[in-house]
Amino acid sequence: KAGVTQTPRYLIKTRGQQVTLSCSPISGHRSVSWYQQTPGQGLQFLFEYFSETQRNKGNFPGRFSGRQFSNSRSEMNVSTLELGDSALYLCASSIDRGTQYFGPGTRLTVL
Amino acid sequence: AQKVTQAQTEISVVEKEDVTLDCVYETRDTTYYLFWYKQPPSGELVFLIRRNSFDEQNEISGRYSWNFQKSTSSFNFTITASQVVDSAVYFCALSERGSGNTGKLIFGQGTTLQVKP
Numbered sequence: 001k002a003g004v005t006q007t008p009r010y011l012i013k014t015r016g017q018q019v020t021l022s023c024s025p026i027s028g029h030r031s032v033s034w035y036q037q038t039p040g041q042g043l044q045f046l047f048e049y050f051s052e053t054q055r056n057k058g059n060f061p062g063r064f065s066g067r068q069f070s071n072s073r074s075e076m077n078v079s080t081l082e083l084g085d086s087a088l089y090l091c092a093s094s095i096d097r098g099t100q101y102f103g104p105g106t107r108l109t110v111l
Numbered sequence: 112a113q114k115v116t117q118a119q120t121e122i123s124v125v126e127k128e129d130v131t132l133d134c135v136y137e138t139r140d141t142t143y144y145l146f147w148y149k150q151p152p153s154g155e156l157v158f159l160i161r162r163n164s165f166d167e168q169n170e171i172s173g174r175y176s177w178n179f180q181k182s183t184s185s186f187n188f189t190i191t192a193s194q195v196v197d198s199a200v201y202f203c204a205l206s207e208r209g210s211g212n213t214g215k216l217i218f219g220q221g222t223t224l225q226v227k228p
Contacts, residue, residue: 033215033216042219055213055214056215088154092156092216099146100158102158105154
């Protein structure tokens with residue numbers, strides 16, 4: 001079975017721009033969770049989607065949003081980028097409430 | 112409050128030494144899962160183990176073993192006869208099963224393990 005895939009792997013943006021990251025879960029997995037990893041804050045939960053509905057949300061501003069499609073693929077969007085949004089964004093999929101399997105991440109640099 | 116603490120920021124050992132990574136957690140839920148993940152320099156989090164809060168049996172998988180003790184809220188990870196390929200950042204994580212907590216892993220700060228040849 002193919003693992004979780006994330007595109008793009010690397011991204012460079014400037015302040016004020018917006019960005020969309022994509023995640024394709026493992027086949028058969030309907031839950032997709034997103035995490036932000038920074039040296040200062042560590043790994044922090046952004047949100048979780050299941051069957052196209054946001055089921056849980058972390059403590060991030062409204063500039064961070066996401067969605068899930070009928071094929072379970074998910075996208076997250078960050079609008080009005082700030083320097084502090086530079087991070088590794090990790091996506092994980094699970095069958096439902098089970099073990100989360102992570103993708104390779106998207107490294108976002110905001111200049 | 113939900114929290115995971117990995118007090119060891121960095122550990123350095125020489126190959127073939129045994130090493131234990133500590134993890135202490137806090138939760139009010141009676142039902143929860145505990146996890147260990149490995150993050151090599153490539154960045155991807157690799158799943159190692161999941162433990163149910165109702166199952167306190169220790170587990171051994173090859174050179175890896177895990178000691179879960181609810182009485183001390185600890186879930187420690189031991190690597191026996193460490194190898195250079197074990198060098199990575201290791202994360203302990205908690206997933207509460209209460210309503211509203213789906214899909215959320217709470218991670219510790221991670222322990223960087225360096226195994227020298």
